[in-house]
Every structure is written in structure tokens, then in C-alpha cells.
Amino acid sequence: MELTGAEIFVECLKAEGVDTIFGYPGGAVLFIYDALYKAAEDINHILVRHEQGAVHAAEGYAKSTNRPGVVLVTSGPGATNAVTGIADAYMDSVPLVVFTGQVPRPLIGNDAFQEVDIVGISRPCVKHNFLVTDVRELATTIKKAFYIASTGRPGPVLVDIPKDITQMRCEFGYPDSIAIRSYNPTVKGNRRQIRRAIDLMLEAKQPMLYTGGGVILSGAAEALTSLTHRLGFPITNTLMGLGGYPATDPQFVGMLGMHGTFEANNAMHHSDLVIAIGARFDDRVTGNIEKFCPYAKVIHVDIDPASISKNVKVDVPIVGDVKGVLIDMLAELDERGVSPDPANTADWWQQINEWRKTDCLHYEQDDTSIRAQYVVEKLWEVTGGDAYVCSDVGQHQMWAAQFYRFDRPNRWINSGGLGTMGFGLPAAMGVQIAHPEDTVACITGDGSIQMCIQELGTCMQYQLPVKVISLNNGYLGMVRQWQEFFYQKRYAMSYMEALPDFVKLAEAYGHVGMRIEKPADVEGALREAMAMKNRLVFMDFITKREGNVYPMVPAGAGQNEMILV
Amino acid sequence: MTAMSTAKRHVISILMENESGALSRVAGLFSARGYNIESLTVAPTEDRSLSRLTLVTSGSDEIIEQIMKQLHKLIDVVKLMDLNEYAHIEREMMLVKVDTQKAGAHERVKHVSDIFRARIIDVGEKTYTVEATGSHDKLDAFLKVLGGELRIIEVVRSGSMGIARGSASLNL
Ligand SMILES: Cc1cc2nc3c(=O)[nH]c(=O)nc-3n(C[C@H](O)[C@H](O)[C@H](O)COP(=O)(O)OP(=O)(O)OC[C@H]3O[C@@H](n4cnc5c(N)ncnc54)[C@H](O)[C@@H]3O)c2cc1C
Ligand SMILES: Cc1ncc(C[n+]2csc(CCOP(=O)(O)OP(=O)(O)O)c2C)c(N)n1
Numbered sequence: 001m002e003l004t005g006a007e008i009f010v011e012c013l014k015a016e017g018v019d020t021i022f023g024y025p026g027g028a029v030l031f032i033y034d035a036l037y038k039a040a041e042d043i044n045h046i047l048v049r050h051e052q053g054a055v056h057a058a059e060g061y062a063k064s065t066n067r068p069g070v071v072l073v074t075s076g077p078g079a080t081n082a083v084t085g086i087a088d089a090y091m092d093s094v095p096l097v098v099f100t101g102q103v104p105r106p107l108i109g110n111d112a113f114q115e116v117d118i119v120g121i122s123r124p125c126v127k128h129n130f131l132v133t134d135v136r137e138l139a140t141t142i143k144k145a146f147y148i149a150s151t152g153r154p155g156p157v158l159v160d161i162p163k164d165i166t167q168m169r170c171e172f173g174y175p176d177s178i179a180i181r182s183y184n185p186t187v188k189g190n191r192r193q194i195r196r197a198i199d200l201m202l203e204a205k206q207p208m209l210y211t212g213g214g215v216i217l218s219g220a221a222e223a224l225t226s227l228t229h230r231l232g233f234p235i236t237n238t239l240m241g242l243g244g245y246p247a248t249d250p251q252f253v254g255m256l257g258m259h260g261t262f263e264a265n266n267a268m269h270h271s272d273l274v275i276a277i278g279a280r281f282d283d284r285v286t287g288n289i290e291k292f293c294p295y296a297k298v299i300h301v302d303i304d305p306a307s308i309s310k311n312v313k314v315d316v317p318i319v320g321d322v323k324g325v326l327i328d329m330l331a332e333l334d335e336r337g338v339s340p341d342p343a344n345t346a347d348w349w350q351q352i353n354e355w356r357k358t359d360c361l362h363y364e365q366d367d368t369s370i371r372a373q374y375v376v377e378k379l380w381e382v383t384g385g386d387a388y389v390c391s392d393v394g395q396h397q398m399w400a401a402q403f404y405r406f407d408r409p410n411r412w413i414n415s416g417g418l419g420t421m422g423f424g425l426p427a428a429m430g431v432q433i434a435h436p437e438d439t440v441a442c443i444t445g446d447g448s449i450q451m452c453i454q455e456l457g458t459c460m461q462y463q464l465p466v467k468v469i470s471l472n473n474g475y476l477g478m479v480r481q482w483q484e485f486f487y488q489k490r491y492a493m494s495y496m497e498a499l500p501d502f503v504k505l506a507e508a509y510g511h512v513g514m515r516i517e518k519p520a521d522v523e524g525a526l527r528e529a530m531a532m533k534n535r536l537v538f539m540d541f542i543t544k545r546e547g548n549v550y551p552m553v554p555a556g557a558g559q560n561e562m563i564l565v
Numbered sequence: 566m567t568a569m570s571t572a573k574r575h576v577i578s579i580l581m582e583n584e585s586g587a588l589s590r591v592a593g594l595f596s597a598r599g600y601n602i603e604s605l606t607v608a609p610t611e612d613r614s615l616s617r618l619t620l621v622t623s624g625s626d627e628i629i630e631q632i633m634k635q636l637h638k639l640i641d642v643v644k645l646m647d648l649n650e651y652a653h654i655e656r657e658m659m660l661v662k663v664d665t666q667k668a669g670a671h672e673r674v675k676h677v678s679d680i681f682r683a684r685i686i687d688v689g690e691k692t693y694t695v696e697a698t699g700s701h702d703k704l705d706a707f708l709k710v711l712g713g714e715l716r717i718i719e720v721v722r723s724g725s726m727g728i729a730r731g732s733a734s735l736n737l
Contacts, residue, residue, distance in 0.1 A: 124597045128640040182643040306634035
């Protein structure tokens with residue numbers, strides 16, 4: 001059957017099982033939009049208010065479902081507006097396929113109207129990208145894009161489609177499968193290395209499981225929980241790994257890293273065996289790399305060989321998919337008919353329980369001003385710990401990570417690697433669209449929310465009942481905290497003179513707005529908002545102005561050198 | 566943590582898809598990650614769908630390991646090989662234009678070229694142009710000797726190419 005490029009585009013999406021795409025139209029993609037108009041029954045197109053929002057929404061969709069998010073934007077400014085989101089997805093290994101319109105082929109290189117070299121611009125922040133130069137290659141290119149984005153270490157793939165190609169016709173056929181000779185991710189962990197890892201685990205006296213986003217991306221939460229119970233070892237999660245292991249489980253010692261718990265960071269520091277699983281030894285985690293885990297042997301499971309021994313020398317490298325490797329580890333223990341002897345780690349647990357007594361996340365909610373931590377704790381209670389929680393970037397993000405105890409994977413959706421303010425609200429839209437019946441909260445700050453606030457319009461258009469939890473301290477709080485600690489309280493540009501009235505702003509968009517100023521009103525307001533199942537509620541919590549996130553590992557310090565309250 | 570080993574020069578051979586953009590992915594990787602490129606040569610192979618690239622860089626063992634992994638991660642890279650891990654041959658071609666107006670210059674160029682097995686490939690009124698091939702170091706030496714007495718007008722170097730000795734090979 002002969003189809004136009006635009007029709008082929010739509011057929012390919014259908015063949016990939018794509019039900020939702022996020023986008024914004026413009027000249028270069030008008031044929032595609034015309035084809036989408038005719039396919040509206042099969043593909044739900046969400047019109048955002050800014051292309052950055054489209055990409056974050058697709059990320060939210062992808063992070064909450066482990067399926068690739070799909071974006072469509074026009075050439076030139078449409079494409080450049082998408083770049084921040086693409087870079088964000090790249091850093092956090094989010095599977096995305098981003099389609100950009102391009103000027104017609106004869107005009108490429110001509111400084112044509114709305115022309116940018118988006119393939120060149122995006123090259124350093126995509127897993128791969130393509131410029132389609134022949135309509136007969138469109139379908140295979142799209143097949144490759146989905147395949148690359150969603151296999152191995154996931155990531156964003158960009159496909160740039162010149163306008164004339166969307167108009168040309170050719171015979172359509174969608175390949176059932178695809179092989180790329182230069183791309184064959186290793187999925188199965190090496191048996192010998194797995195045995196070596198088990199040998200070390202059986203001997204360890206002070207072991208630590210350190211797990212990250214790879215567990216979530218691999219769908220390995222269940223396998224991780226089984227293995228961790230079997231081993232009886234303490235476990236910590238990175239910011240990206242939260243929910244990969246139940247936070248309410250006694251073996252969980254909290255998040256590690258710059259704002260991790262006293263017990264997690266100390267346990268890492270004193271460990272004799274660090275078992276890193278789908279985590280990449282980010283500098284927010286390791287602190288000063290020279291001082292990192294001085295006594296430990298390191299086992300590292302990661303699907304990306306380039307993650308292994310990048311920052312920290314690894315003793316037992318295991319390249320493979322987390323889930324498969326964990327299942328193989330359990331099988332190896334079964335085969336040998338052993339588990340680590342709890343006596344090996346009895347002293348270690350005693351030490352960890354000592355550290356726990358520091359109660360490093362302690363705060364006092366008095367009746368003067370609302371503590372952000374208190375709001376998050378109440379949110380956890382009110383939602384039964386079962387909401388999808390998206391976050392922006394700043395102090396509120398850290399408090400969300402510390403105080404919303406995630407028991408399940410794919411429920412904590414935030415921007416870790418790039419740390420993109422403005423991520424939260426559009427990401428929450430994507431999550432809400434993927435999970436229409438579930439509670440989706442967006443924890444944000446008065447700075448971050450203003451970076452993508454225009455998406456309140458999108459939420460209205462599609463009736464997305466996101467619950468916005470604004471922890472309004474009147475500061476760019478995270479910046480102010482650094483200035484308080486390290487710049488003698490010179491608060492350069494961390495304060496905004498003019499904040500809008502968020503309640504009225506929400507109302508102007510047709511949503512419900514609430515301002516909560518008293519600690520005593522927090523819980524009631526949350527319950528009231530959650531009861532409004534079909535409405536977006538913007539809850540502006542006026543919180544303590546100069547609150548700080550503790551503990552904190554200052555830049556350059558070792559992991560065990562934390563600032564406590 | 567073990568201390569970083571010292572930097573060494575490495576010759577890396579890469580087979581990659583012969584597609585537009587593939588070269589800039591390799592070059593971009595080096596600039597983005599702060600690795601240095603001493604030289605880089607590239608041309609299609611007998612299989613037109615592939616290009617072969619030889620890249621000379623330097624770094625500690627840890628950095629070279631990262632470079633190899635990051636290169637491998639590029640979707641367009643099909644196979645690669647660090648020639649330093651094998652007995653290998655390295656060759657570079659150089660074209661040199663020398664000023665021959667000085668008395669005795671012609672003889673001097675011929676003499677030095679003979680010693681280095683270089684060839685005079687163009688004879689002008691005031692210049693000779695010489696073609697030399699050899700390892701990077703040999704060409705450096707050739708230039709040094711030639712330039713000792715004569716004025717060198719122009720030098721073009723291809724950058725190194727390399728191939729493993731014996732049966733070790735980089736192909737599909
Ligand atoms: C303000 C701020 C403060 C922060 N503070 C902290 C902090 O205190 N603590 C903290 O931990 N982080 C913190 N971060 C986040 C930090 O910057 C990093 O994003 C985070 O630590 C990385 O998490 P990760 O190691 O789990 O890696 P991810 O970025 O989640 O990477 C996943 C890893 O798993 C691998 N992988 C992917 N899929 C698979 C698979 N199927 N099988 C096997 N492996 C796979 C990937 O190759 C990669 O190596 C902060 C961020 C911000 C913005
Ligand atoms: C796009 C972008 N610009 C700048 C920063 C640097 N930055 C990190 S946190 C932060 C302050 C965030 O303020 P707010 O959203 O009010 O949250 P709070 O820290 O007060 O909770 C800034 C400016 C960033 N992460 N992202």
C-alpha cells in the first residue's frame with residue numbers, strides 16, 4: 001500500500017503500540033499533524049504549552065510505565081525548546097523517541113526559515129539520532145529509534161524528518177524486528193563473575209547493597225527485594241533508585257549521598273563490600289572520590305560497560321540487565337544451597353542501629369510556621385504511601401525523597417542527573433495521562449513551578465487532576481542554603497521580589513487554588529484536596545522561610561563527613 | 566582507590582558505519598569528554614558500508630579504558646581495537662615541500678630522502694616535494710634532518726594508520 005511519509009509516521013506509531021504522544025505543531029510538521037487528525041481515534045495527542053513541557057511529560061509517562069515516551073515538535077524553535085528535556089532524559093536514562101520536523105531537503109543548509117541543525121545540536125545529549133533522507137527509510141528508521149531508545153541502557157533518540165519527506169509517497173511495510181550490527185547490548189551477566197560476587201557476599205562482614213535507577217528501569221524491584229531478604233544485608237538507594245526497594249522495610253537504611261541519611265553514608269564509608277546495582281557512582285553520591293569507600297571491595301552490576309570503573313575501580317564487574325543478574329544470583333545461592341550466615345553481619349547491624357539512633361532526619365513541627373518535611377509526611381499518610389509523586393528541583397525535592405517513603409517502583413518521578421527546575425508539573429501530566437485513576441502529586445517550590453507553569457493550561461484542557469504541592473519558602477531555597485553555609489549568608493539572587501498569587505493564578509486557569517499557612521491546617525487541606533478526584537488542586541503551603549535540608553555532605557568532603565542539624 | 570597510571574600514546578582502530586554524522590559522533594565524543602586527539606584518519610573500506618578510522622590519543626590506562634567503552638557505545642561504531650594491545654605496524658604518509666635554492670640543496674634532499682627511503686615526487690624551479698612514509702617517529706626524524714639545513718616550505722601529514730601484525734585483525 002502506498003502511503004505518504006506523514007501517514008507512514010502514524011502507521012509506525014500504531015505498530016509500536018503508541019497510544020499517546022506529546023507535542024506542539026508548526027510549519028514543518030503540518031502534514032504529520034494532518035495525518036494525526038485523521039488518526040485521532042488511535043493516537044491521543046496532548047497539546048502542551050511549551051515544547052520543554054512535552055518532553056518532560058513524555059518522561060513522566062515513560063518513567064511511570066517503563067515504556068518509551070513519544071514527542072513531536074516542529075523545526076527550529078520547536079526543536080531547540082525540546083533540548084532541555086532531551087538532555088534531562090539522557091542524564092536519567094529515560095526511553096524517549098523525539099520527532100522533530102525539519103525544513104524540506106532542498107533547503108537544508110540554506111539558513112532556511114526555522115531551520116536548525118537539531119541533529120548536530122542534540123548529538124551530545126541523545127543516545128542516538130537520525131536525519132531521515134529518504135521516505136523509503138522512514139519506517140525502518142522509526143523502528144530503529146524505538147528499539148534503541150528502549151533496549152540496553154535506555155535513552156532519548158531523536159528522529160529529524162524533513163517536511164518534503166512527509167509529503168512523498170512510498171510503499172509501506174513495518175519491520176517486525178530489527179537487527180543493528182553495531183548495537184548488541186549485553187543482557188546476560190557473566191556466570192563466572194556472578195559466582196565471584198556470591199563468594200564475596202558469603203564472606204562479607206560489613207556488606208552494603210547500593211542500588212539505583214537501573215533497578216527501576218529494569219523492572220527488577222521484586223527480584224531485588226527477594227535477593228536482599230535472602231542476603232540479610234542493609235540496603236540503600238540513590239535518589240533515582242527510590243522505590244526499587246520498600247522504604248518501610250527494616251533492612252532499608254534510607255537514601256545515600258549528599259542529602260542521604262547518616263546511617264546510609266556511614267555504612268557505605270565503613271563497608272567491606274559494596275554491591276552496586278544499576279547505580280552509577282554519581283558525584284552527589286560519592287562526595288570526594290578519594291575518600292569514597294576506603295575499605296570496600298566493589299561489585300558492580302550495570303548494563304552499560306562504560307558505567308563500570310568510570311569513577312570508582314570495580315573488583316567484580318557484571319555487565320548485564322539487573323533483573324536477570326539478580327535472578328541468576330538467587331539461582332546460584334539455591335544451587336549451592338546456602339545463604340550468608342547472619343552471624344557474619346550481626347556486629348555490623350548493631351553498628352548500623354547505633355547510627356540510626358542519631359535520628360538524622362529529625363525535625364520539630366511547632367505551631368509557628370509549616371515545615372516542608374511535615375507536609376511531605378502528611379502527604380504520605382493521606383495518600384497511603386501509594387501516590388505517584390513527581391518533583392521539581394531544590395530543597396523540596398530532597399525533602400520529598402527523604403520523607404515520602406516509597407514502597408513501590410516507578411512511583412517517584414524526578415530529575416536527578418540534570419536537575420531540571422520545571423520538570424515536575426509537566427512530568428506529572430505525563431504520569432496522570434498514563435495512570436488516569438491514580439493520585440498524582442507534584443511537589444514543587446516557588447521557583448521551580450514558575451519554570452513550566454504554563455502547563456496548567458494543558459492540565460485544564462485535558463482535565464488532569466494533578467495535585468500540586470507547592471512548598472513555598474519565598475526563596476530559591478537550595479541556592480539560599482548553599483549561600484548560608486558556604487557564602488556567609490550573602491543571598492545573591494536567591495530571593496524573588498515578586499511572587500504571583502498562586503491561588504489566583506490556579507483559578508485563572510480554571511483550577512482550584514488553596515493557600516495553607518498554619519501547621520494545624522496541613523492535614524485537613526490535603527484531605528480536602530485529595531477528595532477532589534477530578535480537579536487539579538494547587539496547594540500553596542507557606543513554609544518556614546529559611547529551612548535547611550539535613551544531613552548534608554558538603555562538596556569535597558568524604559561521605560561520612562556530614563553536617564547534621 | 567588506586568593511583569592513576571601515567572599517560573601513554575595509543576593507536577585505536579575503529580570500524581564504523583559509513584554514514585554522514587558518524588565521524589562527528591566520534592570527534593564530538595572526544596571534545597565533550599575532554600579526551601585529546603593527536604591524529605585521526607578515515608576512509609571507506611572495501612565494503613562501502615563501512616569506514617575505517619585510526620585515531621591516535623593518549624591517556625592513562627583508566628582513561629583509555631573509558632575511551633574504548635565510550636567509543637563502543639556509539640551506535641555507529643561496529644568494532645574497535647586498541648592496537649597497543651597487539652604487535653602492530655603504524656604508518657603515516659607525509660608530503661614535504663623544501664626550498665632548493667641554496668647551493669647543494671638538490672643533493673642534500675636526494676641524500677636524506679635515500680636514507681629515509683623517501684621519494685621526490687615533484688621538481689619545481691625553486692622547490693622539491695618529497696613523499697615519505699613511516700612511523701610517526703620516523704617522519705619526525707626525517708623532518709628534523711631535512712629541516713636542519715634547508716628551509717621547509719610546507720608539510721602535509723596524513724595522521725597515523727595502523728594494522729595488527731600476524732593473524733590478529735579488525736573486520737566483520
Ligand atoms: C538537588 C539535587 C540533589 C541530589 N542529591 C542526591 C543525593 O543526595 N543522593 C543521590 O543518590 N542522588 C542525588 N541527586 C541525584 C544525582 O545527581 C544522580 O542523578 C543520582 O545519584 C544517580 O542515580 P543512579 O546512580 O541510581 O543512576 P541513574 O542515573 O539512575 O542511572 C542508572 C544506572 O543504571 C544502569 N542501568 C539502566 N538500565 C539498566 C538495566 N536494565 N540493567 C542494569 N543497569 C541498568 C545505567 O547504565 C546507569 O549506570 C541529586 C540531584 C539533585 C538535582
Ligand atoms: C533550570 C535550572 N536553573 C537553575 C537551577 C539551579 N537551582 C537548583 S535548586 C534551585 C532553587 C530551587 O528553588 P525552588 O524551586 O523555590 O525550590 P526550594 O529549593 O526553595 O525548595 C536552583 C536555582 C536548576 N537546578 N535548574
